[in-house]
Amino acid sequence: MSLLWKSEAMVAAMDGRPVGVLPDGVTGLSIDSRTLKQGEAFFAIKGDKFDGHDFATAAMAGGAGLLVVSEARLPALGRLKVPMIVVDDVLGGLERLAAAARKRSKAKIIAVTGSVGKTTTKEMLRHILAPSGTVHASVKSFNNHWGVPLTLARMPGDTDFGVFEIGMNHAGEIRPLVRLVKPHIAIVTLIAAAHLGHFKNLAEIADAKAEIFEGVVRGGHALINRDDGRWKRLEKAARAAGVHNILGFGAHRQAVVKLLKYEAGADGGHARIRLDGKSRDIVIGAPGRHIAQNALAALGAARLAGADMDKAIAALAGFEAEAGRGRRITLKHPRGEMILIDESYNANPASMAAALELLKNAPVSARGRRIAVLGDMLELGSHSARLHAGLAGAVAEAEAEQVFLGGEEMAALSTSLPDGIRSEYRASAGDLCDLVINAVRPGDAIMIKSSNGIGFSKIVDALVKRYPPVKAKAEV
Numbered sequence: 001m002s003l004l005w006k007s008e009a010m011v012a013a014m015d016g017r018p019v020g021v022l023p024d025g026v027t028g029l030s031i032d033s034r035t036l037k038q039g040e041a042f043f044a045i046k047g048d049k050f051d052g053h054d055f056a057t058a059a060m061a062g063g064a065g066l067l068v069v070s071e072a073r074l075p076a077l078g079r080l081k082v083p084m085i086v087v088d089d090v091l092g093g094l095e096r097l098a099a100a101a102r103k104r105s106k107a108k109i110i111a112v113t114g115s116v117g118k119t120t121t122k123e124m125l126r127h128i129l130a131p132s133g134t135v136h137a138s139v140k141s142f143n144n145h146w147g148v149p150l151t152l153a154r155m156p157g158d159t160d161f162g163v164f165e166i167g168m169n170h171a172g173e174i175r176p177l178v179r180l181v182k183p184h185i186a187i188v189t190l191i192a193a194a195h196l197g198h199f200k201n202l203a204e205i206a207d208a209k210a211e212i213f214e215g216v217v218r219g220g221h222a223l224i225n226r227d228d229g230r231w232k233r234l235e236k237a238a239r240a241a242g243v244h245n246i247l248g249f250g251a252h253r254q255a256v257v258k259l260l261k262y263e264a265g266a267d268g269g270h271a272r273i274r275l276d277g278k279s280r281d282i283v284i285g286a287p288g289r290h291i292a293q294n295a296l297a298a299l300g301a302a303r304l305a306g307a308d309m310d311k312a313i314a315a316l317a318g319f320e321a322e323a324g325r326g327r328r329i330t331l332k333h334p335r336g337e338m339i340l341i342d343e344s345y346n347a348n349p350a351s352m353a354a355a356l357e358l359l360k361n362a363p364v365s366a367r368g369r370r371i372a373v374l375g376d377m378l379e380l381g382s383h384s385a386r387l388h389a390g391l392a393g394a395v396a397e398a399e400a401e402q403v404f405l406g407g408e409e410m411a412a413l414s415t416s417l418p419d420g421i422r423s424e425y426r427a428s429a430g431d432l433c434d435l436v437i438n439a440v441r442p443g444d445a446i447m448i449k450s451s452n453g454i455g456f457s458k459i460v461d462a463l464v465k466r467y468p469p470v471k472a473k474a475e476v
Contacts, residue, residue, distance in 0.1 A: 001039065019084040031146065045146060067080075091146060105155060109164070109181060111165075116354070132311060135163065139151065186213055188228075223248075285319040286326060324457060325345050330469060336365075342460045356398040370398060371436075371444055395413075404432055
């Protein structure tokens with residue numbers, strides 16, 4: 001396997017001090033001793049719950065090529081006769097290595113933020129850029145203060161396209177990350193009431209997301225949702241940050257990447273778009289109008305990055321949603337089949353509405369029902385009760401016949417649902433699990449949606465265990 005980093009280059013980039021005989025280099029970087037691979041460097045990062053230095057022995061036993069440790073913890077590791085690079089602060093060392101990775105790269109760099117759709121857009125870019133060159137993109141949702149520098153430091157020097165997801169819970173968090181990434185193209189997917197508990201209103205969320213423009217390289221581009229009510233605010237922020245190439249995507253008449261028509265299917269979507277002044281028909285492998293919006297952003301970024309657009313558009317047909325983000329699973333019931341839509345990774349009012357629209361468009365048999373299993377949307381602060389209760393209209397429009405609600409905050413919705421919708425409320429996912437498992441029947445479409453911290457993925461796992469998938473997981 002080729003080396004990702006030479007050891008001497010790591011020492012120089014991180015301003016580190018070598019201890020012991022270092023290997024020629026490392027094949028990768030890891031911060032988790034459980035998933036570390038042979039020959040990788042283990043960064044002993046101190047997190048909120050764990051200190052990586054406590055897992056140094058496990059990392060070496062797992063095949064780490066070398067350890068990156070802090071000077072302050074070195075005495076405690078003195079008996080470990082292993083190659084190490086000692087730095088003042090491990091996370092700081094990782095950030096310096098990330099900066100070196102960006103400096104050596106000739107890749108076209110794309111950064112994605114937004115209240116919803118970040119990961120889907122990032123994964124879509126990974127998929128549609130692949131036919132045009134080598135792609136390096138964030139793993140899972142590695143979008144925070146350690147995930148972004150780790151992803152950047154992991155980028156091979158010969159990468160053609162780099163795609164980075166950048167998230168935040170508070171103002172000021174995106175700024176240092178995007179200044180590391182230095183994107184050629186910055187995407188803002190949508191501003192919505194995610195993490196609203198940490199902000200006064202959506203305008204403040206927009207301002208925090210707009211920090212992404214501050215890292216765009218000279219001559220770079222901003223790609224913003226033209227249908228977003230905060231478009232003007234975001235455009236102004238981009239210009240203030242020195243970005244002069246600003247493009248919009250969406251159904252708005254002034255969008256440069258424009259959605260002309262959209263039709264959702266059972267397993268995907270069909271759209272007509274305008275790109276480069278020409279109308280084109282596209283097929284998207286995952287259904288949902290919100291997925292089509294993400295596709296517009298991805299195609300716009302691919303165009304700006306110089307990708308082969310015919311190949312990128314063709315690749316869209318094979319795109320599939322990820323687990324927890326709209327993945328569709330056909331389950332085998334003893335008396336037939338049913339559809340499970342797994343949206344259990346995250347939730348806010350905008351993504352809840354999009355998921356309920358997916359449920360509405362999901363096929364059911366003549367006797368089948370649309371079932372919504374909904375858990376708390378977290379970090380909404382004083383707005384929480386109002387926003388949870390406000391989902392009642394979307395639930396009704398989704399034509400859900402049975403609703404299962406779980407979590408303290410969902411109590412507000414349980415008392416707000418229209419008459420005629422059967423519902424069951426429980427305080428937790430665990431209390432709800434058996435009810436859902438025993439209620440489903442052939443021909444049903446079941447959509448499960450919640451913030452990740454509520455643990456509704458356990459309900460997904462329980463359904464899959466009781467009713468095994470008919471085939472390998474195919475996406476929504």
